[in-house]
Amino acid sequence: MSLKISENRIKEMTTAGLNLIGQALSIYDNQLRLVQCNFRFQEMFDLPDDLVRPGARFHDTIHFLASRGEYGKVEDVDEMVRQRVEQALAFEPHYMERVRPNGQVISVEGAPLPNGGWVAVYTDITRTKQDEDLLRARSEELSEQLLGRAEELSATNRKLAATITALEEAKRQLTEIEARTRLTTEMMPAHIAHLDADGRYDYSNRRLSSVMPGRPSDILGLHISEALGSVAFQRVEPHLQRAYKGKISVFEFTEDRDARRLRVSFTPDEQGGVYVMSVDITEETQARVALQQSRRRAMAAQMTSGMAHDFSNLLTIILGMQSRLEKMDLPDGAHELVSATQATAQRGGQLLNRIADMTGNRTPQPKATDMRGLLEDLRILASPSLPRGMGLSVVNNLPDQAVMLDPGMVQDALLNLVLNARDACGSSGQITISAHKIGSIWTEITVSDTGPGFSSEALEKALNPFFTTKGSGGSGLGLPMVYDTVKLAGGDLSLRNTPSGASVVLRLPYRPALLAQEGLVLLVEDSDDLRSQFREMLIDLGFSVIEATSAEEALVLAAEIDEIVLVLSDIRLEGPGTGLDVLNAIRPGLACILMTSLPYSDPLHRKALNLAPVLRKPFSQEQLSALIRTEAA
Incomplete structure (x- = not known):
């Protein structure tokens, strides 16, 4: 909650600061959609409100200005707009001066941003141009008035230089905030995005393809139905419409291509758009199903154990009495009844054994x-x-x-x-x-x-x-x-x-077994003594090792070092994170072995068994090697 307040405060201060700048300013992203502008930008070009909202298209703004005559008489407005858009997509630094239809002279300076897009500054230089014309016209009759104007111009230039410096610092801070925010979101094991009022992506951390394989990663500008596909979109559309009406919607659904279970959150914003977060919870669901079944079995065992015990005693008595009857001198046909009763009682005993098998301690041993x-x-x-x-x-x-x-x-x-x-x-x-x-x-x-x-x-x-x-x-x-x-x-x-x-x-x-491999292992263990011991084991097995003591440290290393081939992590770690958090957040396809001294009855241990191989501490180098390098049962 505190992070959200801080970001909103930064946004408010940034907007207020930009509005105090004398120049008009606009920032567009790599899809030519408006990210930020100040009040002077709208005022200078007399733009309607819908063209100065975040997400407004550069194409629409240029078309509006050209149609109004901002660029003089244009024979083919659409062709002119197309050329301007192509030039903008090149993201090259530029500086130009032009005279507007109202006689105002402006300079336009554009600079590209590190992640695509650009920032543009529009300065009213009409007075400066008039002074230049005056100097040319009266070059032979310099006067005190002209010298005063020159001094005034010099002061104006100094003010302009100071303003440009402040503007460059604001640009640097904006770029730094954007880069830091993007790095944070791209490290998360979830797809985080924003949809504009029309359902098109104007932000994405490029992880849609990791949550929903087969979908594109570069989805900026795409409508959500194009990015997800028709089947998945039909499942999320009712929840999306609910969010567009101002209500938060959190739901789960099974994706159609490979039956992944996904949890999706739609959160409306104040500008008519929707924030999106999608998380793959397939393994969580599998663990939840296994845990629920274990609890059901425990309840069934508790309910049936007493009944089965009493019923077993009754069957024993019945079989004993029938055995005594069988030895007696009985009338014709009685022996057949005794035999039938014995067979039925024995069948009841077999049924009890089946019930015991169902409700007894059946622990999967993968x-x-x-x-x-x-x-x-x-x-x-x-x-x-x-x-x-x-x-x-x-x-x-x-x-x-x-x-x-x-x-x-x-x-x-x-x-x-x-x-x-x-x-x-x-x-x-x-x-x-x-x-x-x-x-x-x-x-x-x-x-x-x-x-x-x-x-x-x-x-x-x-x-x-x-x-x-x-x-x-x-x-x-x-x-x-x-x-x-x-x-x-x-x-x-x-x-x-x-x-x-x-x-x-x-x-x-489907969990592939780890095959024999060599390379770099990320060892995550918060005990110095144990970490040293495990490092020696891995080195003896031919691996190189890097170490971490917490889930947070491990995730940073896993994200930055592509050469890691295996993660060996304790379940309980220093700090709030666990080895399960490491497993759930590492990049897809990276093998992970968990280790623990927790008893099997501990919920974390039981959940871990459904996610990855688990080594019980203490273990030997041979046991570790067998689990890493086994190729078949």
């Missing part, structure tokens, strides 16, 4: 996994369970790169789906497992079959525990266990019917 090998092993494992007339094929379109996931849990889930598909198809049919990557965010695995498909009731309830379409042959826990596995990993599961049958789609976070 490690570098070769998906090609995992899917091939699954095909070999599942094939003997299929009828002769049923085929099982695997289509793997994932990159040939190890990914971080729990191979045991994923293989168990896929095997469960294959066996469900087998039961749906009967004695013949085709089961297909296909895998591919969605952008750089998701691994999508689909198990499809040529069976009758899901009924409408199954599509609605199949993920509910104990719902089954197999009658007495099913427990109704198969798909809920698969759903549980996917959610624990921060992913999602969906059911759908296809023209040839049914399919179950699993989406898991």
Whole structure:
């Protein structure tokens, strides 16, 4: 809040200072849109209010002046305006003098700005020109009056020089403020921009493409619908219109190209425009989903553990009594009833075991996994369970790169789906497992079959525990266990019917495993002793090392040094930032390993496990090397 007040105060003081300058002044950006001007600029050229507001186009201002006769008689106004715009886009220093239609003589001096655009100063030199003419006309009869005028002119020139010096200092300060503000915003892991009243970008920190890959980085002058694309614009437009009506709007939506989850804030300003901030929260959402599932499982375990214990005791009593009955001399048909009761009780015991598996301590253990090998092993494992007339094929379109996931849990889930598909198809049919990557965010695995498909009731309830379409042959826990596995990993599961049958789609976070590499490592650790120890480990492994003790220091180094290939960071750090803040803000594609001595129950540790590999302290050089250089499970 204090930063915003300070910036507003600076803006007010800058505007007030510029209005005190005797010359007219205007500043345009690299898209020829007005950034700042003073009151003398509007007064000198008698401009309407809409041409002196920030964002006004240079083209419109020149067209207005030319149409009014500011540049004399012009045969083709549009051609003249086009030439002026082309000259302006060259951003070259210039100085010129011209006589306006009202007889006023002005000088125009323009200087380019470091980031594109320019500042222009317009000075009324009519009196100076009159004095020059007088000197020429009366060069032979110099008088006391002329000498006085010369002295007056000299004083005026001194005042003008002082004004120009002040103007140059104001220009320098404006440039410095702009550069500092731009550097700050470009370092942030978010897209920050401003839209004018027409929905066009007049400011951007050039990070749209990092938040929404495939979009352009240079978006100044573009309408928001052009920059985002039609599908994404349709999702944000209602919220944008709300902001244009003066109401702050914060919302989330899933981007269409690679299913990223984005959080967008629209904040109206006082000039009819809107400030925009967009943040990629995909990993945050994945961690949130995993944490929510863990909490649900903990609640389910708490609710069912007591009931399961009592029910297990009852089943034990029933089985014991049936065993005693079996030894008695019973009438005909009684033994069959005893056997049926025993089988049912045993089935109840198996159901209790399934419930325990669902609600027990199932902690994902991600490690570098070769998906090609995992899917091939699954095909070999599942094939003997299929009828002769049923085929099982695997289509793997994932990159040939190890990914971080729990191979045991994923293989168990896929095997469960294959066996469900087998039961749906009967004695013949085709089961297909296909895998591919969605952008750089998701691994999508689909198990499809040529069976009758899901009924409408199954599509609605199949993920509910104990719902089954197999009658007495099913427990109704198969798909809920698969759903549980996917959610624990921060992913999602969906059911759908296809023209040839049914399919179950699993989406898991796509996290490539770290491959063997050498280069510069950024080590972030606030303990001097531990930092020295870890530095020696990394040097022994062949890496060069630079060090930081806080998240803020680490982010500055990561932004300035392109040669960094790996970040090794503690979770808890000096200052308010954490290792998770470092991970979320580093440039895309830069590998990161987190380390901690926090217990697994700590929320930061649990969240970190869903974002990156985590080393538990203390660890050995061999453990660090294995995690950095592993190529497959």
